Amino acid sequence: MVADCGATCAKYILCLFNFIFFVCGTAILGVGTWLAVDKRSFIHLTRFSTLKADVEELTEPTVIEQGAYILIAAGAFIFIISFLGYCGAIKESRVLLTAYGLFIVIIALLQIAMIVMAAIYKHEAETHTKDFFQHTIRKYYTTRDRKDAVTLSWDFMMAELHCCGVKGSDDFKMATEFIKYTNQQGEGQVVPEACCKLDSKFDMAVFKPLDDNCVYAPTISNSYMNRGCYQTVYDFIISHLNVVIIVAVCVIAIQILGIIFAFCLCKAVGNERDFLYKY
Structure with a gap:
């Protein structure tokens, strides 16, 4: 059990946020799995919704099928990352904390790289984006x-x-x-x-x-x-660029805090174990 006040705060902040994401990821994964396994029961239940017209559109078999796979992938990703963070913090496991920190580092670097690349190759990015969307219309x-x-x-x-x-x-x-x-x-x-x-x-x-x-x-x-x-x-x-920038900065800031908390807690756990080993 870490005794340092800062490390203790980092531990419980990581536990709280990752528990929230863990619950959300589990819910998304559960809904996706339910849709993939039993579309009929979903359609039957949702037809009692007050938004009947929207439900009838959304419960088209192909929409359900494709949406289910997207939910399963998203839910599994959130579940795995939050599981590593929560269990690593609550169990004070250096292995899980390191894995969690590295995953967040990779995600943050990919996001930053995408923003930088989009800024540098703005024209090419616009062209490829238009081509991709036109491809979805042409083919699907x-x-x-x-x-x-x-x-x-x-x-x-x-x-x-x-x-x-x-x-x-x-x-x-x-x-x-x-x-x-x-x-x-x-x-x-x-x-x-x-x-x-x-x-x-x-x-x-x-x-x-x-x-x-x-x-x-x-x-x-x-x-x-x-x-x-x-x-x-x-x-x-463009008209809401300030909001977009604020959201992007907040997302990256939260990720950076997660990285700092994970590695600080990992270091505190290591120092405490070294201390106990010596004495």
Whole structure:
């Protein structure tokens, strides 16, 4: 048991924060596993939600399946890191504390490297980001009847931000799955419903256009065909840059404190054991 006041504070701060993250990680992992194993019970329970329209969209089988794997991966990652930190602190284990500290160091360095690289190669980063998002539309975006996680994500983003595609409605001319299924149905749909100006009387998840002809003949007056989501998001980030910087600094600061606390406690434990070994 460490006797140093500073090391004791570090111990209990690490225990507290990592216990919170441990519980959150366990919950996320549990929900993800539940969705992957038994989608039917989830759909059955969530259909009693008051947000019925949103639930029906989110409980599409492919959305559930893809979301489950994301939750499992995220939950397992948080679970492992917080487990190392909590157990290392409560048991005063130098091995676990060192492993925890090294993991946080790696994560912090990766985040800093990404920020630096994005600043240095800003133009290339923008180009690759646009190409990646356009690739998701070209390869994965489909119709509302065959909605998956990618399609649903795009639809909610376009409806919420009042935008269409990455650069504009022309992106959907290259959407292989979207074009294939609209042609099979003989509808000749040009843009998704989420690109249109939506009827506020309906829930956002319904994606009900004010003008039913919008999906076949979009115009500036009935859709957001010329307003790309990339530029919309970019403008939003620039306008809230101070908030973004504060959040980023706070996240990195918390990680640095975690590293300092972990290695200080590790050193205190080592010094105490050396002292006990000598006497």
